[in-house]
Amino acid sequence: MSVSSVLFSAGTRSEMDLELEPPLKKQRTINTYLPDIDIWIDKIKSSDQNLSPVVSDEFNAPIKLGKVYVGYIKNVQDISKAVMTLNEKIPLKELQHLKRVKRQNIILCPITSLNSETIQEYIEKNVGELKDIFDYFQVLEVPFTAPRVTKQYQETKKYWPCNFHPNHYWEKLVRNSFFTDHELVIHRTYMEVVMEIVKWHSNYLQIKLSDDGLQDINASIVVDPDINSIVTIAFDHRQIHPLQHTAMIAIDNVARTQNGGVWDNNISDELMIHLKEKFAINFGVRDSNKNSKEGPYLCTGYNLYILREPCHMCSMALVHARTKRIFFCIENQEKGALKSTVKLQTISSLNHHFEVFTGFL
Amino acid sequence: MDDFMRRALVLASEALAAQEVPVGCVFTFNGNIVAESRNSVNITHNPTRHAEINCIDIILRYCKNNQINYHTYFENIVVYVTVEPCIMCAAALNNLNIKEVIYGCANDRFGGKTVLDVNTFYDKGYKLTGNVLADEAMSLLKQFYKGANPNAPESKVKKNK
Ligand SMILES: [Zn+2]
Ligand SMILES: [Zn+2]
Numbered sequence: 001m002s003v004s005s006v007l008f009s010a011g012t013r014s015e016m017d018l019e020l021e022p023p024l025k026k027q028r029t030i031n032t033y034l035p036d037i038d039i040w041i042d043k044i045k046s047s048d049q050n051l052s053p054v055v056s057d058e059f060n061a062p063i064k065l066g067k068v069y070v071g072y073i074k075n076v077q078d079i080s081k082a083v084m085t086l087n088e089k090i091p092l093k094e095l096q097h098l099k100r101v102k103r104q105n106i107i108l109c110p111i112t113s114l115n116s117e118t119i120q121e122y123i124e125k126n127v128g129e130l131k132d133i134f135d136y137f138q139v140l141e142v143p144f145t146a147p148r149v150t151k152q153y154q155e156t157k158k159y160w161p162c163n164f165h166p167n168h169y170w171e172k173l174v175r176n177s178f179f180t181d182h183e184l185v186i187h188r189t190y191m192e193v194v195m196e197i198v199k200w201h202s203n204y205l206q207i208k209l210s211d212d213g214l215q216d217i218n219a220s221i222v223v224d225p226d227i228n229s230i231v232t233i234a235f236d237h238r239q240i241h242p243l244q245h246t247a248m249i250a251i252d253n254v255a256r257t258q259n260g261g262v263w264d265n266n267i268s269d270e271l272m273i274h275l276k277e278k279f280a281i282n283f284g285v286r287d288s289n290k291n292s293k294e295g296p297y298l299c300t301g302y303n304l305y306i307l308r309e310p311c312h313m314c315s316m317a318l319v320h321a322r323t324k325r326i327f328f329c330i331e332n333q334e335k336g337a338l339k340s341t342v343k344l345q346t347i348s349s350l351n352h353h354f355e356v357f358t359g360f361l
Numbered sequence: 362m363d364d365f366m367r368r369a370l371v372l373a374s375e376a377l378a379a380q381e382v383p384v385g386c387v388f389t390f391n392g393n394i395v396a397e398s399r400n401s402v403n404i405t406h407n408p409t410r411h412a413e414i415n416c417i418d419i420i421l422r423y424c425k426n427n428q429i430n431y432h433t434y435f436e437n438i439v440v441y442v443t444v445e446p447c448i449m450c451a452a453a454l455n456n457l458n459i460k461e462v463i464y465g466c467a468n469d470r471f472g473g474k475t476v477l478d479v480n481t482f483y484d485k486g487y488k489l490t491g492n493v494l495a496d497e498a499m500s501l502l503k504q505f506y507k508g509a510n511p512n513a514p515e516s517k518v519k520k521n522k
Pocket of ligand 1: 245246247310311312313314315
């Protein structure tokens with residue numbers, strides 16, 4: 001039975017599986033793996049979108065509201081005395097971001113501070129000297145979380161005035177215009193190199209990126225942005241060695257540039273020649289005598305460009321390596337540790353925090 | 362159990378003598394030690410060369426040389442390590458479906474349970490027990506951090522003090 005007759009025959013599945021060698025699935029993919037990658041490469045090159053930083057949820061979270069008692073002060077002259085007394089005797093504690101006063105209204109306390117007493121009784125008990133200055137009391141909803149960025153500050157203003165000092169860097173992170181056009185071209189070119197590595201290996205291995213079970217295909221490059229040079233490249237090798245995810249190999253390859261390293265070098269010379277021919281990009285490490293006394297230390301100051309969002313093992317390895325920035329292309333819904341299942345870069349107790357960017361496609 | 366941890370502690374002190382972060386680890390199979398190692402980050406310039414990762418590499422080499430299926434082999438491994446595995450190592454051990462992990466002291470800087478519970482991201486997860494000869498493990502760490510990491514650049518060393 002020929003291949004084409006199997007493809008078009010109504011034969012049972014088991015018959016097909018038995019007689020086809022190599023399996024049918026592989027036959028199909030040979031013709032389709034290349035266009036997929038080329039479409040991606042085109043997208044990466046032609047997109048005019050800025051890359052998006054993957055930031056802590058608290059920058060994008062909607063403002064959380066909570067209820068407080070507010071007193072209306074009868075005479076304007078009493079306001080400053082009331083503020084001073086209340087700040088001393090009933091401080092706002094975790095609500096420090098709230099301004100105490102809005103015109104003649106003053107925040108007394110969260111409604112949860114009261115047990116069974118009325119607000120008048122509570123005032124008499126805790127700040128007796130203020131018991132006669134209020135005209136009336138009301139319960140209002142105010143922001144219970146401090147605004148971190150201007151977008152959130154605008155939202156809080158609708159409810160109650162807040163203390164807010166914009167942090168220049170945070171504003172830049174959420175504005176979606178982090179990189180200049182010139183920088184974007186550089187980042188997109190490096191991701192194109194990653195794609196080219198994948199393409200070269202898929203050609204070589206005859207596999208398709210979207211095949212079931214081949215979701216693990218991954219590649220990465222390490223770049224020294226100060227001299228705009230590719231320090232090393234790495235292709236995922238986990239089918240053979242379960243620790244050799246592309247980022248783990250990349251870190252070991254960087255170690256080799258610093259007279260260390262453990263694993264065998266598996267960078268193909270042929271691939272390196274191909275990349276150097278195709279891209280007008282520098283390769284290699286900086287001359288440590290010229291630029292710094294110490295020379296590079298681990299991945300300090302280096303950026304990693306990687307096809308798929310790294311897993312927990314690789315992400316933490318990149319923390320250990322003190323990588324400066326991670327750029328990834330495709331989310332890893334099940335095991336991704338920079339966006340999908342957790343954002344490792346936002347865990348404050350870790351001793352190093354890199355920046356993460358995505359949005360190439 | 363204590364014997365295996367004592368062996369791991371000996372390996373950790375070897376690391377300390379070699380100016381590495383003092384963490385030691387043994388892998389056991391059916392109650393026998395089949396791999397042992399310690400941290401070797403500074404000598405290799407590779408920050409991923411933790412004791413657990415080195416042991417995994419030893420087992421992989423052994424399985425390859427003896428044509429053993431490493432998947433089933435790792436499923437029977439019990440790990441003894443002087444310090445709670447970090448997030449990276451916890452994920453690596455999960456990836457390999459390791460049977461059980463027993464550690465000495467907790468790791469409040471990078472711990473794969475204390476800082477981020479890595480087991481929750483994996484279907485199976487391994488059995489994890491801590492606090493075995495924890496004081497000994499901790500005192501080795503304290504001795505190391507009294508001196509500074511000799512391989513870090515000067516500015517970093519100062520900052521950590
Ligand atoms: Zn990984
Ligand atoms: Zn570790």
